[in-house]
Amino acid sequence: MRSVAVIGASLAGLCAARALRDQGFEGEISVIGDEVHRPYDRPPLSKDFLLGVLDQIDLALETDSEPDVRWVLGRRAVRLDGATAEIELDDGSRIAADGVIVATGARARPFAGRGLAGVHVLRTLEDALALREELRPGTRMAVIGAGFIGAEVASTAHKRGLDVTVIEAAEVPLAGALGATLGAALARVHEENGVRLSCGTGVAELTGAGRVTGVALTDGRHIPADVVVVGIGANPNVEWLQGGPVELDDGVRCDARGGTSVPQVVAVGDCASWYDPVLGRQHRVEHWTGAMERPAIAVSTLLNGSYPGIAPAKPPYFWSEQYDRRIQFAGYPHLADSVDVELGSPDGPSFLAVYRREGVAVAALGVNRPREFTRVRRGLCPVAA
Ligand SMILES: Cc1cc2nc3c(=O)[nH]c(=O)nc-3n(C[C@H](O)[C@H](O)[C@H](O)COP(=O)(O)OP(=O)(O)OC[C@H]3O[C@@H](n4cnc5c(N)ncnc54)[C@H](O)[C@@H]3O)c2cc1C
Numbered sequence: 417m418r419s420v421a422v423i424g425a426s427l428a429g430l431c432a433a434r435a436l437r438d439q440g441f442e443g444e445i446s447v448i449g450d451e452v453h454r455p456y457d458r459p460p461l462s463k464d465f466l467l468g469v470l471d472q473i474d475l476a477l478e479t480d481s482e483p484d485v486r487w488v489l490g491r492r493a494v495r496l497d498g499a500t501a502e503i504e505l506d507d508g509s510r511i512a513a514d515g516v517i518v519a520t521g522a523r524a525r526p527f528a529g530r531g532l533a534g535v536h537v538l539r540t541l542e543d544a545l546a547l548r549e550e551l552r553p554g555t556r557m558a559v560i561g562a563g564f565i566g567a568e569v570a571s572t573a574h575k576r577g578l579d580v581t582v583i584e585a586a587e588v589p590l591a592g593a594l595g596a597t598l599g600a601a602l603a604r605v606h607e608e609n610g611v612r613l614s615c616g617t618g619v620a621e622l623t624g625a626g627r628v629t630g631v632a633l634t635d636g637r638h639i640p641a642d643v644v645v646v647g648i649g650a651n652p653n654v655e656w657l658q659g660g661p662v663e664l665d666d667g668v669r670c671d672a673r674g675g676t677s678v679p680q681v682v683a684v685g686d687c688a689s690w691y692d693p694v695l696g697r698q699h700r701v702e703h704w705t706g707a708m709e710r711p712a713i714a715v716s717t718l719l720n721g722s723y724p725g726i727a728p729a730k731p732p733y734f735w736s737e738q739y740d741r742r743i744q745f746a747g748y749p750h751l752a753d754s755v756d757v758e759l760g761s762p763d764g765p766s767f768l769a770v771y772r773r774e775g776v777a778v779a780a781l782g783v784n785r786p787r788e789f790t791r792v793r794r795g796l797c798p799v800a801a
Pocket residue numbers: 423424425426427428429448449450451457458459460461462491492493494519520521522523538539540565653656684685686687702703704705707733734735736737
């Protein structure tokens with residue numbers, strides 16, 4: 417293999433380029449990204465960058481000692497040619513490569529309907545800059561979706577002095593991810609901080625002409641808002657591969673090492689749906705740590721076909737920061753048959769909960785318990801589904 421093209425110039429793409437050099441690849445690496453920016457970090461976009469504590473320069477992911485690669489920025493890959501193994505870009509140019517690493521991530525799911533000013537999603541630097549402009553004290557903000565990004569935006573906006581309402585269609589926010597009891601415990605933190613939370617009612621439409629004036633709910637209520645943030649999840653950026661040789665399902669369908677249906681193509685990060693042997697099914701993970709760690713495994717797959725000395729993927733892990741709480745979660749909550757709060761209380765500012773299956777820890781949730789959480793996380797034992 418003499419040349420590798422990495423499609424997607426963000427966290428997973430950069431980590432793939434690093435892993436190629438770390439694993440001895442000396443050929444040409446091209447990194448193609450449709451954003452004009454060099455790789456930047458997204459987690460601060462809903463936290464300290466949105467708050468105004470960090471600047472754009474603080475988001476840079478590159479350090480002083482990065483691999484030598486050819487950057488092709490501001491160009492979108494539109495097709496992978498199965499016959500010639502070439503990548504076609506949106507300006508009609510083509511890049512030939514012996515190996516391809518797909519790292520095209522995901523994009524924020526929009527709210528269907530009219531485009532109104534004052535309605536935001538949050539995925540890119542431009543999204544964050546536009547939203548940051550609107551965070552003025554006293555402004556009324558409605559956040560649609562009480563998932564992690566919605567909750568973080570609500571927390572940051574509250575710190576900036578906005579009057580915030582979070583709207584969640586489910587009866588209990590995050591119940592799918594954490595279970596109903598602990599989901600409810602995290603949700604209470606909004607109200608403890610003076611942010612209103614409306615659960616169990618969907619959104620009928622956004623109101624306003626030209627600029628948004630509020631959110632009409634399916635139960636007839638209307639939440640007035642000067643700014644609306646839509647945080648209802650993300651879709652994998654894989655349309656450009658449709659009709660091509662790479663098999664897709666919810667993202668790029670991969671084996672447990674990032675290999676796709678095409679031997680010289682692997683996929684990593686938020687766009688990749690790896691087979692998870694613990695769950696016994698495909699699982700697309702949209703977390704920073706997965707996008708950072710898994711490229712080393714996929715690169716080994718690409719370069720060697722077999723996997724000498726590379727450990728399998730670790731259980732999914734993510735963190736979130738809301739109000740004065742640092743939340744950390746790892747593992748497979750859906751496999752658990754019991755959940756125990758082992759330290760602190762879900763009603764207080766810090767606790768540690770361990771999810772077990774037949775007595776074996778399969779997942780853990782820590783709130784302001786970083787040391788204890790890390791100890792449990794290290795011991796999480798995958799259970800065959
Ligand atoms: C606001 C926010 C806060 C977050 N906070 C946390 C957190 O606290 N904890 C946590 O664990 N995770 C968090 N995440 C998730 C984490 O940032 C992602 O998991 C991570 O960015 C995934 O990296 P990636 O490289 O796979 O994808 P992305 O970062 O989405 O990058 C993919 C890149 O590919 C580009 N691209 C797409 N299609 C094409 C194409 N056809 N051609 C060329 N380029 C293309 C995209 O524009 C993008 O630049 C957060 C995400 C966001 C948006």
